[in-house]
Amino acid sequence: MRALKSGVTLTTYLLLTLCCCGFCVAEYRPPWMRGEVSGPSGVPTVLHNQTKVQQQEEGRNNEKREKQRPRLLSRRYSRLVMSKGSTVTLNCSVEHAGDVLVSWSRGEDLLTVNKLRYTSDDRISPLHEVSSRDFNLRLSNAQHNDSATYTCRVATQPEQVAKVSLDVRDANAVIFGTYEVSVAAGGTLYLLCLVLEVYDIPEYILWYHNARIIDYTNPNINVIIEEATRSCELQVRHMNFTDAGNYTCQPSNAAPATTVVTVFKDTGRKKGRTQKCDDCVLFLQLGATFAFFTLSFVIAFCCHARRQHLTMPWRRYSLSDDVYLPPDYCDKIL
Known part of the structure; x- marks a missing residue:
């Protein structure tokens, strides 16, 4: 009877031990699931990898948004000179414009916004088509008082601006x-x-x-x-x-x-004399040019020969490339 009680007790302890072990195993998570393994910056490896993936994804999204952001393509400043009474078209190109507002102004006066005109001057007209990136301004019959700086503004943050200096002159x-x-x-x-x-x-x-x-x-x-x-x-x-x-x-x-x-009234004889005179003038000009160069060459040659004769007088007795030395010249050297 005592042995039976001891067996029951042992069995009970074993069951309780197994239950506790099962509970512990169920609650156990490996280190890579609990985030206990640290990355290079002390952040758990899993969290570090997730953060890196999120940052890369955000970078790609930002780059995509930046590419789709309205961007002014025209030169920031240009100068245009035109004649009075002419027609000129000022260009302003915006990529990925979307619903952004693009305006033209002259000094403090607003001229156009997109396809709308805000001036009473009929010579000014906006040129823009739907889905087009060109927001141009046309000015007809330009006058002197139209000489000014025209500004194209793109309503973004920060604002993008292109300026055109127009100079109207008399032709x-x-x-x-x-x-x-x-x-x-x-x-x-x-x-x-x-x-x-x-x-x-x-x-x-x-x-x-x-x-x-x-x-x-x-x-x-x-x-x-x-x-x-x-x-x-x-x-x-x-x-x-x-x-x-x-x-x-x-x-x-x-x-x-x-x-x-x-x-x-002219006669053929007079015409012939005129043509002959023109030919004579041309011939004299060519002859004078040839004589000038020939004379210059002769003078230069004579001056060079005279200089050689004065510095080495015995060269006039030489019949070859060997230098002839007079006897008295050798005695002076000895």
């Missing part, structure tokens, strides 16, 4: 040569018109003869326009006395220029 045309031009009857008239102080291509350049527009369809008239140089050449063949008078060059964006053309 004028000039006919190359003298004020009066003389042409022989039956000859060809050549007039070259240059447009100065103009920075945009003229829409047209007209020629007038005594306040009358010249007919470009006339087979004796030829007009050549060079857009790159802003010039226009007028050629009138077989000139007669009725073609004399005032010739005016009128560009679309510059003040006109006028020259007076006279037609005189």
